[in-house]
Amino acid sequence: MRRNRECIMEKDLLNKIIALRKKLHEIPERSLAETKTKQTLMQFLQENTTLSIVDCGKWFYAVRKADVGDRKAPVAFRADMDAVCAKGGQPGHYCGHDGHSSILAGLALYLDKGKTELNRDVYFIFQPVEETGQGAKLCLPLLEEKKIGEIYGLHNIPGYPKNHILIKEGTFACASTGIEIRMTGTPSHAAYPEAGKNPGFALAKLLLEVEKLMEQVNETRGFVRMTLIGMEIGSDSYGVSASDGVLRLTVRGERECVFEEYVAAIKELAKERAKEENLTLAIHEIERFPATENHMDSVKKLRACAAKQGLPVTELKEPMRWSEDFGYYLQKTEGAFFGIGDGEDHVQLHTEQYEFPDEIIETAVRMFGGLV
Structure with a gap:
């Protein structure tokens, strides 16, 4: 043998x-x-x-x-x-x-x-x-x-x-996944932004919160990493306040259990920011690996x-x-x-x-x- x-x-x-x-x-x-x-x-x-x-x-x-x-x-x-x-x-x-x-x-x-x-x-x-x-x-x-x-x-x-x-x-x-977070509000004249719902501030706030969360997890649970892939908001029409935006991230982690918790926490933060600004939210994962x-x-x-x-x-x-x-x-x-x-x-x-x-x-x- x-x-x-x-x-x-x-x-x-x-x-x-x-x-x-x-x-x-x-x-x-x-x-x-x-x-x-x-x-x-x-x-x-x-x-x-x-x-x-x-x-x-x-x-x-x-x-x-x-x-x-x-x-x-x-x-x-x-x-x-x-x-x-x-x-x-x-x-x-x-x-x-x-x-x-x-x-x-x-x-x-x-x-x-x-x-x-x-x-x-x-x-x-x-x-x-x-x-x-x-x-x-x-x-x-x-x-x-x-x-x-x-x-x-x-x-x-x-x-x-x-x-x-x-x-x-x-x-x-490492485990990894792409995450696409889209927030949609309503447009308005740029002179009266209060008349619409602009997702820009919610997405910007979310990005900073996800980065802070990454630092906290690294200190207490083990390696995770968030990479900003792209952010798109509004258009080149300077008379119209943005009403649609998307944040694209790639997230990875060493341990599957910690990675899953980190991804879940990102999604929860996105829900909170969208609810806070009364925005429609859509989240998609792209190419998830264990x-x-x-x-x-x-x-x-x-x-x-x-x-x-x-x-x-x-x-x-x-x-x-x-x-x-x-x-x-x-x-x-x-x-x-x-x-x-x-x-x-x-x-x-x-x-x-x-x-x-x-x-x-x-x-x-x-x-x-x-x-x-």
Whole structure:
């Protein structure tokens, strides 16, 4: 059985995975439109493995069944497939999801070609729509259906030493959501503003209150952050008092429970300010992500795996401020999310100059393989 066995990739297998990554890089697709990407990955697995592949419409999974009767609970590994949309709406693999999918395909090939017996089923989840936080929800039923006992995922991260395994106890990536707060009153002649209802002062007051609340929560409950994305009020008609305004914020937090309370408190403040000025209120959340909160036992397995593979580890002192919908999986079963360093000087994520570094693919497959 595979128990703490060092995972070594053959050169021809590694070359296949790098070629796949480059092919995926040339066909980036926006969230919920990953048609060619999905087809390319499924065809690759069909041509290069004997694994069972299940098409689930917007996503798919493959499974490597256990070889022995006395089985442990199944383990799952997840990779995302969608691309980031840059200026003009054109998609590009500026986050490295082409690399993530290729790594998971590489693990599938490695386990399929391996000569050692496995004592558990291994599921490979190829997930769409990570960039908007909706993809994990599509795949979640598989965890209960297959009684998956553990799930693992990773992300490449610039600014850290290349091939270092980045581990964080507790929250690896913060929860976040966009919040759009619209207040609507009634217009009036600019000479008689008292005859109308202008939302400008209520929204301005709300913004300052949300910032003060952020400071209070940080001092007493843990990290939260509010970022002003935009505020729009009125028009360029200087003879008309504004009657409609919108405040756009992005809110994030380290711990899910604190984050939820902070978001709820913002909404309550908005209701109070709208009621105070007799304004109509509409609140919308955009692209909500849960906190990616690692399970302690799974973090210990990450450390042990890295040590067995002889891979350097960087223990993160703070969570990543960006968000990952992998947190939904960790709300349902044991598991952990970790990072792999792209290099201290590597181009930053979500920029048009970014491309996934192929030099970390073997390290990623070794980590996943060691966790089986």
